[in-house]
Amino acid sequence: MFAQTQLRKRCTNWLLATGLLLMLTSCAEPPSAVERIKEEGVLRVITRNSPSTYFQDRNGEAGFEYELVKRFASHLGVELQIETAENIEEIFTRINRPGGPALAAAGLVASEGRQDLA
Incomplete structure (x- = not known):
C-alpha cells in the first residue's frame, strides 16, 4: 500500500512538472x-x-x-x-x-x- 501511494505521488509530480514545462515553453513570444x-x-x-x-x-x-x-x-x-x-x-x-x-x-x-x- 505504501509503495502504491509513493508511485501515485511520483506520477502526479511528474505530470505536474511536465504540464508546467509545457506551459512555460508555449508562452514564449515569437521573435520580432x-x-x-x-x-x-x-x-x-x-x-x-x-x-x-x-x-x-x-x-x-x-x-x-x-x-x-x-x-x-x-x-x-x-x-x-x-x-x-x-x-x-x-x-x-x-x-x-x-x-x-x-x-x-x-x-x-x-x-x-x-x-x-x-
Whole structure:
C-alpha cells in the first residue's frame, strides 16, 4: 500500500512538472521582425523604380527611400537586398507572401483601401 501511494505521488509530480514545462515553453513570444532580420542577416526591401524612391544612375543605387533603408540595414548590421516591383499591387502581393520582403519602401501613404492589404 505504501509503495502504491509513493508511485501515485511520483506520477502526479511528474505530470505536474511536465504540464508546467509545457506551459512555460508555449508562452514564449515569437521573435520580432527586427530579430528575424538580424538572424537572417539580410534586410529584404521591396520598392518601385522612381526618382523619389529608388533608381540606379552612373554612381549606383540612389533615391531617398533607398538611402533610408540602406542606413537602417547598416544600423542593424545586416546586408540590404533590394527588390523592385512594377506597381503598388505587386508590392502588397509580394510583401504579404510567406518569406516575402520584410519592408516596403515605395512612397506609400496610408489609406483606407490599403489598410486591409498591409
